[in-house]
Amino acid sequence: MDDPRPTTDAERFLRLAQREARGRLTVYLGAAPGVGKTYRMLQDAARRQGEGVDVVVGIAESHGRSETAILLEPFAVLPRKTVTYEGHSLDEFDIDAALERRPGLILVDELAHTNAPGSRHPKRWQDVAELLVSGIDVATTLNIQHIESLNDIVAGFTHVRVRETVPDSILDSAEIILVDLPPEALIERLHAGKIYLPETAGQALANFFTPAKLAALRELALRFAAGSVDRRLLDDLAISPAEGDFAVGERLLVAVSPGKGGARVIRHAKRLADLAHASWTAVVVESGGARGVAGSQREQLAENLALASSLGAGLMTVAATDVAQALVDQARELRASQIVVGKSRRSRWFEWRHGSIAQDVIRKARGIAVQVVPLDEADERPAPVREANPYSAPALALMLVMAMMVPLWLAETWLPASAIDMLLLLPVIVAASMIGLQAGLWAAVFAALAYNFFFTAPRFTLFITSAGDILTFAALALVAGVIGALAGKVRRQAETSAGVARLNASLARFAGLLGGVSDRDATARVACREIGALLGVQAIIVADEAGHMVVRGNDSFPRLDLVDEAAARWTLEHGQATGRDTGTLNASDWQFHPLQTALGIMGALGVARPEQGRVIRADDATLLASLIDQTALAHERLVLEEDARQVDGLRERDRLRGALLGSIAHDLRTPLTAVIAAAETIPATGDYAEEVRIARTEARRLERFLGDLLEASRIEHGAIEPRLETLDLTDVVAAVLRDLRQDRDGGRVDTRIAPECPLIMSDPVLLRHVLINLIDNALKFAPEDTRVEVAVDTAPDGVTCAVRDRGPGLPPDHANLFERFERLEGSDRVGGSGLGLWIARNFTEALGGHIAASNREGGGAAFVVTLPVAASGSEALRPTDDA
């Protein structure tokens, strides 16, 4: 896993920003029950409510204490949800109600609480995490002994192990408010009966309340709160140590073993990592010997890994026969500065025979600090590996020796005596190398006995008379021992590398199969079939298609039931594993993993196993991760292929559209040119004067409409490239009036240009379109007998060109005036493409200016275009003449 620490300012700000979008968590932390956490939380909440924050009590325990109950009164309290479990009805926090209510701040007492079975999350802290993600601020209470990484320490001096723990990660971004009460005062309160203790806890909990233990707990809480303030400061003030310090200096590697002690080592590593502000990685070394690890040990290993992951460690599995060497190599590769290993208290004899990984690591880890965590005997590693067929080993050895005896017995007369010793080695070697050390030793014993019985005098007795016979016996035993050990090691190595090769081969085959399919159904079918076969599970792929959960890949499971669907949806939405054996919605029979890619979550892979136990065995976890990656990649490839096809389609459509526009430009404009020229030629006099006038006007309008369509398509294709030059608005306005035939006598436009108005920097063609649209519009809307005013003036941010008319003005709601196909009320009588103002706005903006519309005093509309002044605009006004 990558270093979760932000490494750049940008990331740090991003994280701060994320913290803003997420709800804020306030934790009232106490050293022990009864210090007044809930009381203080309610007090603070009352203050917040007074400040206008919408505060709701999600769940709060008054434990019958009257002062707490009184404090609860001013708040809205969410009704609890009743969950029936095995005949008991339990009141639980109702997270759905809380999410629906969306308060500004919700109070959720007792963060470490375990929810009733069947709830959405097994733990209350998970409910809180969900509230935070959906942006709701949460206040909660917590006792120090419930913090996961402190669990061992607390258990160490209180001798009470707390089962309900909260992962440290949820507290990372929380504001910790320490509720402190000196031990004496606490004990006094206990004696005064002010502290509620559950009856079941009884004496055990009461054992907490000794001055020494309370002092220790208090110190722990103080230290934790102080550390938390430190961390937040580091994040917020960006005074975290230089990047290099993290990269090289502070990474921890912890060796995870299958034993119960593994968890203890992991918690210890977490504390060390926190103290050093370091990131840490949990490493499992798969040695060949692990084949002897029993199922329960495997589960323990998986639990240990899950614990490490929940405490924020990166996970890693390495295959090697030499565990210590593998750990040291991995530490070097990760540039870790410390290795944490556990070491059981065992007899020297045991260590001499089996070696100690901790000792080996210390010997090999030059330059890397090694922390050894002592483990109790209860935490011990499993007994040494036992051979696969313990009972048949002597029998097999006996058979081998007997088989050898037959030819020896027959050939004894012509074989030299020394050859018999040598040949008797044969079954020993075979047994030791092929079956195992045990069988080899058994074979040695049988061979020695047989030799003694059949071939030494006195024959057919087991008496040993000569020293030579004793030597033979010892030699046989030694050979069996050495060969057995060597062969065993070779076999284990071969098995390990065969295992790795098998893994690689199956992954390669998997990738190959996925590469050969090209649609979603086939990909899902292949992926599920192969994953199922490789892991011995049922597999499905679930995807959300337009709000529907679609199940693919396994015909036996066409759809999901509600619980499973909820889990799958959660995985799709949050990118977390859910379902069986996980921390979220684990009532589901399926375990869902997100198919995560750079493009997002492509779906969820569901795995299930009909029998009891973990769905995915610990040693299959790495394989599953690789299979998930491959499946996700295959899905990503499908999406990219689909995109590529669509892009091709779009490109083709664009080409067609371009061709269509080209043909409009030519094929429509050419006849229109002829029509207009013809219409202009006919004298507008006599009986048909009005018809000729209409023909002319409408033909011109049609031409402009066509022009608008072409310009609009240029805008849509982003094909507007202004060619800026120094312009005098006088010229542009004059050209527009000429085009609109308004420059002659009888024109309806009055032009006024401020004498010292600066030159502008603009594109004459685009600007002409803007003004022709505005002025034509004004002429269209204003009654025939009114005049349109065009005024050019200097403004603080450039030069304005205002077009004002005495028409009906703008409708009250004209926010969308500059949008496409927005016509003013009643404007269809006057005609127009509905594109004119949209084009005007787009062109003006492309020219670096802006456009605005308003109603005039005394009636009519005013459109004002503001354009940027030419860089040398004011200077250019100075005479450049020889004057």
Added chain:
Amino acid sequence: MMRKDVLIIDDEPSIRRLLTSALDRAGITHAEAANAGEALRYAQATPAPLVALLDLGLPDRDGLEIVPQLAALGLSVIILTARDATQEKVAALDLGADDFVTKPFDSEELLARIRSALRRKAGPLINVHRREFAGGHIDRDTHEVIVRGERAELTPREFNLLWALADRPGRVVTHESLLEQVWGPAHRHDLDYLRVAIRSLRRKLEVAPATPRLLINEPGVGYRVAES
């Protein structure tokens, strides 16, 4: 063979028909070509037509390509072009075209341009020092500019600018050409000089400087001075 006044070069039969009809009514003789090859054949005939009315979108060649050839054969070239095709207009003028008319054209305007071109072709100038324009004249000999019967006081630069325009009255002179003639080749891109000088000239010559009728700008192309 009789000399034709105008050679119409357009691949669109309806436009050709329309133009011929308008020219007939105006009493201007004409010939027609539907493509560049045909046009060049006509232009090389003796006697060559006086004016070529050239649509740049031809089926066999880019109309711009034959502009220099037509000009070299002594024809006044008037191009028919789309309004926004400013670069095309400037290029045609640079290649020796005389004038342009934007589509969709109105035949009155087109006939006016053709007449103007024919006039320039018709006879040699009577006075090499004097040019007429709408409402006045400029005299290089006397350094006089008379507008609406009154003498206008121009600076030497303004005088030179007006002369550069009036030398070919009614024809568009590109911005760059004006700058080069009046300010020198180094300033051929200093458009702001030209804008300011035109503004100053307008104040002295136009009836209403805000709505110029004498010094007319063709956006993106150049200026022309209105003919008398």
